[in-house]
Amino acid sequence: MFAFLAEHRQVLFPAEMFADMYPSRNRRPSMPPQVxxxxxVLQTLKGCRTSTVCRRCGVICAGRRPGLGLYDTAFDPSLLTYFRRRPARSRHPNRIFExxxxxxxxxxxxxxxxRRALGSAVLDDGVATQDTVTQLIAAIRxxxxxxxxxxxIAAEDCTAHDYADPGKPRIAWDDEQARALLVDALVTDAIRLLAGLPAQPLDEQAxxxxxxxxLLAGQDVEPADGSDGRDGRRRIAPDRVISTVDPESRHVHKTRTHRQxxxxxxxxxxxxxGLFTAVALRPGSGAAHHEAALAAELLAEETxxxxxxxxAAYSSGPCRRRWWKQGIVP
Structure with a gap:
């Protein structure tokens, strides 16, 4: 495999395959993305640490200059970390797998x-979980x-907090009623801000x-019965966003007592x-991301x-019915 990648790397991973990942004008990454x-690929096959693959596998597959020793450093491990982020954030995240x-x-x-074996695993997110107040303020900002x-619009209609202030609102945080009133006020600000935005085309970021x-304005608070929408009561959404830094991250319950x-x-x-025939990365909660719901997608390419x-996660009635229609034997 080492020799195969050294010989066929340019064919398997041509430079144009990664052009969209490097939008800068000079398009000159410090290390070629095909390397x-x-x-x-070698790290996945060998199961070694990032520093090890950079020191050994990277040297073998780089082939940049003759006389390079087996234990010479090919590139810094941080490059591999940054490289993984680029396809993950692109419109074609599975390009290497494909x-x-x-x-x-x-x-x-x-x-x-x-024969195919199906399974799932929780991947921990390094982002800190944020409370409702922090999320609402960050999203409004x-x-x-x-x-x-x-x-x-914010200057005229949003009065619950000074959104130019990087700190949290000054309230008695140990007072449950004070916290509830603050959340209600922040939700009201969010609704006013959204309602006041002019009709206009928005870029992707906006x-x-x-x-x-x-989404955040409605996931933890719902209007009270008979209200005008400006007062609310706490309601925890089952599929709530836990951080504005990574909105796709979720609370994952692998068991009743263990949460990640x-x-x-x-x-x-x-x-x-041991070859993977299909992969999918999904939020950790929600019916649409359950094992039984993803099973059909994982087997869709089987001819x-x-x-x-x-x-047992794959033994639901709807999942089995789909399998029988596809000719799949569970």
Whole structure:
């Protein structure tokens, strides 16, 4: 595999494959992205740490200058970290997985292998969980910063907090009623700000800011019965956003007593070779992201009937019915 990547790296990972990940005018990354892509593949195959793959695998697959020793440093580990972020944030995050899949299909290594194992794993998110007050203030600030005309509307109609102040509002934080009143006031500010925005085309950043504020304004508070919408009561949404820094992150309950914050990785694996045939990264909660709901997506590319192995999470009635229609044997 080391020799294969050294010889065929340019074909498997051509430079134009990563052009959209480097939008700068000079498009001259410090390390060619095809080298970093090869290092990512080798790290996955060998299961080694980032520093190890940069020191060993990176040198073998780089081939930049003759006489390079086996233990010479090819590139700093931070480059690999930054490189992983680029495809993850792009419009085509699975490009490396799909390129490797083309090699697997060309070799025919999975031909005749009709078993697939399904599974999921929680991926912890490093972002700090934010309370309702912090999220609402951060989302309002984001709208003020990115949406044209929001500054004037906030100055006139948003009175719950000074949104130019980087600190939290000054209240008695140990007083539950004071906190509830603050949340209600912040939600009112959010609604006023959203309602006052002029009808106008928005770029992606501004549209995301407006959408996030609208979501946050309704996920922890709902109007009281018979109200005019400006007073509310606490209501915790089952699929609530936990941070404005990473709006896709969620509370994940693998068991009743163990909770994590992050995402769920869903995979389909051919058990004999250990090759992944499909992957999906989803928020950690919500019916649309449950194992049984993702099972059909993981098996959508199968062209022949397969036998599937999985735990009880995949045994729902609708999931089994879909499998039978596809010719899949659970």
């Amino acid at each position: 970093l892509a090869a290092a990512v 390129a490797v899949g083309e090699v697997i299909a060309a070799t025919g290594v999975l031909a005749g292998r009709q 984001r709208v003020i910063r990115h949406v044209p005309g929001a500054v004037q 549209a995301n800011a407006v959408g996030l504020l609208a 914050d992050g995402f769920k990785a869903h995979v389909a694996v051919e058990p004999e070779t 022949s009937p397969v036998e599937v192995f999985g735990d």
